Amino acid sequence: AQTIHQWPVAEIKAVGSPLSLGCTIKGKSSPNLYWYWQATGGTLQQLFYSITVGQVESVVQLNLSASRPKDDQFILSTEKLLLSHSGFYLCAWSGGQGWEQYFGPGTRLTVL
Amino acid sequence: GQQVQQSPASLVLQEGENAELQCNFSSTATRLQWFYQHPGGRLVSLFYNPSGTKHTGRLTSTTVTNERRSSLHISSSQTTDSGTYFCAIDNAGAKLTFGGGTRLTVRP
Numbered sequence: 001a002q003t004i005h006q007w008p009v010a011e012i013k014a015v016g017s018p019l020s021l022g023c024t025i026k027g028k029s030s031p032n033l034y035w036y037w038q039a040t041g042g043t044l045q046q047l048f049y050s051i052t053v054g055q056v057e058s059v060v061q062l063n064l065s066a067s068r069p070k071d072d073q074f075i076l077s078t079e080k081l082l083l084s085h086s087g088f089y090l091c092a093w094s095g096g097q098g099w100e101q102y103f104g105p106g107t108r109l110t111v112l
Numbered sequence: 113g114q115q116v117q118q119s120p121a122s123l124v125l126q127e128g129e130n131a132e133l134q135c136n137f138s139s140t141a142t143r144l145q146w147f148y149q150h151p152g153g154r155l156v157s158l159f160y161n162p163s164g165t166k167h168t169g170r171l172t173s174t175t176v177t178n179e180r181r182s183s184l185h186i187s188s189s190q191t192t193d194s195g196t197y198f199c200a201i202d203n204a205g206a207k208l209t210f211g212g213g214t215r216l217t218v219r220p
Contacts, residue, residue: 032206038158044198044210051206059207088153099143100160101200101208106153 002027004104006091011108016080021107022076023091031093033074034101035066038088050074086111114139116159116201116213131186133214135199142202144175145183149196149213158184158197189218 007022025031035047046059048066056066063082067075074091091104115138125131135144146158159166159173161182166173170189175182186193194217200210 034206034208043212044200046208049206057206090155099202100145100157102157103147103155106155108153 002031002093002102004091004093004102006089006104006107008107009105010108010110012112013081015083015111019076019081019085019109020077021076021089021109023076023104025072025074025088025093026031028072030071031095033068034092034094035074035076036090036092036103037062038090044090048076061098065097081111083111085109113156114141114201114207116199116209116211117216118197120214122215123217125189125216125219127189127191127218128163129189129218131193131216133184133186133197133216135182135184135203135211137180137182137211140177140180144182145200145208146173146182147198147200149198151195155198168219171203186216189216191218191220194218 005024010076032051034049036044038044038108048056050068053071064078070108088106088108090106092101117136119134144162145160148156148158161173161175163175163177170187172185196213196215198213199208200208202208
């Protein structure tokens with residue numbers, strides 16, 4: 001069975017500080033990977049997706065970047081956090097042939 | 113771009129009542145998925161249902177593609193059904209567009 005992990009579970013960071021969020025999928029080779037952001041009480045917005053190692057497509061940037069250094073790993077980062085980056089970040093995967101997406105437990109980010 | 117409208121925005125039920133959640137979208141969707149978000153944030157896939165009717169337990173999803181709408185029916189609601197329900201649409205490629213969600217509260 002496939003499992004998806006996100007780290008950290010929660011972060012409290014200062015404005016202007018760097019950020020790195022991680023996502024790992026186990027039990028699935030060559031997954032499609034996705035990053036989403038959700039403001040408190042809001043809907044989900046897709047940020048990035050990746051179909052293969054080293055390739056990342058931006059949907060909405062929000063002054064963030066993403067990388068896929070390994071087949072099973074997806075990283076979301078920024079060098080300078082803004083207050084507007086606060087929210088809930090979710091990673092998701094889908095199979096190469098299918099499209100249904102499955103989500104990780106999320107990381108809650110508070111920027112002060 | 114694709115727009116997804118969900119209604120109602122919020123709903124309060126007494127335990128045992130049924131609920132009907134609606135999802136309307138602006139252009140033909142080739143893929144549609146319903147999700148449930150726990151109050152703590154975890155997002156769970158309920159249905160992948162681009163057309164037709166699907167059932168699981170007390171949940172039924174019906175999508176009428178040419179009318180650009182989908183519904184989620186919850187029968188005999190329970191307090192554990194409380195949370196937010198999202199539908200999401202994709203009509204091409206890997207971009208998934210979410211609706212605004214329906215926040216459901218089921219009271220004992």
